[in-house]
Amino acid sequence: MSNPSALIRKTIYQQQLYQPSIQKTTGLTIRNYILNRRIELAQICLSEGMSITEACYRSGFGDYANFIRSFTKIVGTSPGKFVRKQSTEKC
Template sequence: TVEDVAETVHMSKFYFLRKFKEITGMTVHNFIVNKRIIAACQIMAEGKSITESWQMTGFADYSSFLRNFRKIYGISPKEYRENNRSLIISQ
């Protein structure tokens, strides 16, 4: 949890959240979502389906995954797979 991380670095939760955003330019939540989307892309590159990728990266449902994927990449996961087909096939 954020509380555990903040305690580990000897900060209050709210101070940690402010410093994290100041240093990274994004909230902790956005950072985690970005990492999960990147992991989903790696899973797709390994040849797994879009469904497997969002389920394996902890999204509650496809609509949440799709909304966040589009926010980050500006295209759907299906378009991403089609645009990167050579990367996915070669691995």
């Protein structure tokens, strides 16, 4: 499929098709489900000692500021505070 418009229409159709079942199962929209999974991955990366920047990009974020904002909103603390808390719990 080389036509970008057709690909976009197909993607939107698929999202509309699967949205109800995903939302019923998880209680989240597809967008929020994916965002939460990416933040979970970032938490694992940070817990394993990865830098915040590397965890940001490894978990699929292309924008550092958006990562910090999303992480803080979902986790309830900034990535820096999360890392510091992880390091004090290991001691």
